[in-house]
Amino acid sequence: MRAPALRDLVRGAARVLEEAGVPSPAHDAAALAARALGVDRLDLVLPPPVPAGFAGTYAELVERRRRREPLQHIVGTTGFRHLVLAVEAGVFVPRPETESVAQVAIDEAQLLVRRGESPAVVDLCCGAGGIALSVALEVPGATVTAVDLSAEAVDLTRRNHAASGLPPIRLEQGDATASDVLADLDGAVDVVVSNPPYIPPDAVPTEPEVRDHDPDLALYGGGLDGLEVPRGVMTTAIRLLRPGGLLVMEHAEVQAAALREAAAATSALVDVRTMPDLAGRDRMVVARRRRDRGADVKDSRP
Template identity: 45%
Template sequence: MTTVGALLDEATHRLTSAGVPSPAHDARELLSHVLHRRPMLLARTDPVSADQAERFATLLAHRSARVPLQHLTAEAHFRYLTLAVGPGAFVPRPETEVMTGWAVDRLRERPAGDAPPVVVDLCTGSGAIAKAVATEVPGSRVFAVEVSPEAHAWAERNLADTDVTLLLGDMADSLAELDGTVDLVICNPPYVPLEAYDSVVAEARDHDPTIALFSGDDGLDAIRVLTATAARLLKPGGRLTFEHAEVQVDAAPAVVVASAAYRTVRDHRDLTGRPRFVTAVRTSSPLAGWDE
């Protein structure tokens, strides 16, 4: 029999050697998963049985091979939620929580007497954004769209205890019945340029669905479709927000401006200070502008 401390020290060293970005954190998360205890409740002197140590070693080997932590624990944390995740669905990232928080704040600012807001989450993946909005803005009418059957299955599982309407289909022609009635469209689209394939971290490149990562030579193909779809769905004054890559700090907002369907186009930074998501307001006028 060994101890928590001994296993964590060895595992952290092994994960560091494998190039895992957060070795100490991931070692503790995996061991807490095996022991069915919260990470903060693990004491270094706690005993670990031989069977538990063996199961931990198996998970550690997979993580050293850069299998995502969330695939090994079968869950991901997103804002106040714990979501079921696995192969076939994009693993939610902390960066997306900031954009989702922006959307929640805007929805909460609506006057008390207004009708419940209508929200559309395109490229929903695991359903993380849709569930966060539905949970944090009670009464909102949330619709989620996903084109991948595999990801749709994960979203269906995660959204089963909500009133979110989930659809399997292409965002380009989905939800025509909502045209001109939506208060907010939110999306974490694929945005990695194909030419950047080799620079993508192994956990994402080798395990996240390709369809959720890459989007044409410049990474903007899905954003162009999204911008047009949101213009169709949104009511005048409705809001659009979507995530983008750091290098698209100019190119992503420019797509929205070029559509001439929006005003107050702005770019926002994530918790690390990196350019991360665009916001814009649907205009009823053909004139739109980029408001720095």
């Protein structure tokens, strides 16, 4: 009996994944085949011959995905802007919508470079390091600092940085909402950017890939509205930013008004606005540090 061609195996895998409810079955089936072959990308127009043992290896990978293990965990990497990041269980998987958050921070830092300045950028709640490393890559001359509470996240960011060949960054394990985190940078930072945990406790994600595999520490923001951590990050940003410095922070679409109100209530942030992600959804709050640092500054947390 003729052994199945690679194209047939991938089509069969796509049907299995589709029946399991995987959102992008054809893409994932091809990515898993590439993983089993040990190549970066699979060409199904001119597919290679099926090597010995491939079918068994491929079936195991497809079964893991059928059970809704994240594709990124299975293949071990994910793309983020111009980077390929290592990802692993225990650390939040970077999402495409966060690339828009990174873009706003990068645009601000690049503007400062064009003015002849060397911008200081801080990524609070850095996760796998996507935002911090994107700034380091796309804004030559920027001084980048990244912080995360998770030791696993800090270690993964460190390894992603080492693999990138980028200039040195400062990387610390710490609580982004603590009153003394990065205290030596108080009033000296040009851009604070963050994708903090912000999911409310009663809004458990429906996607198994998120609910069952992303760490709770990176998902749930605390408090009834999920905004305890984001408000704390906002307070830290106010302390770190120089006059006129920019805060960019991701949030859920339904949290836009609440975070605009929180920012305005501090009296330290001005030009407060909501910006969309690539899909047009309200996904980030953007604000500037009041230029008069002597003004009354209220903690944004209730």
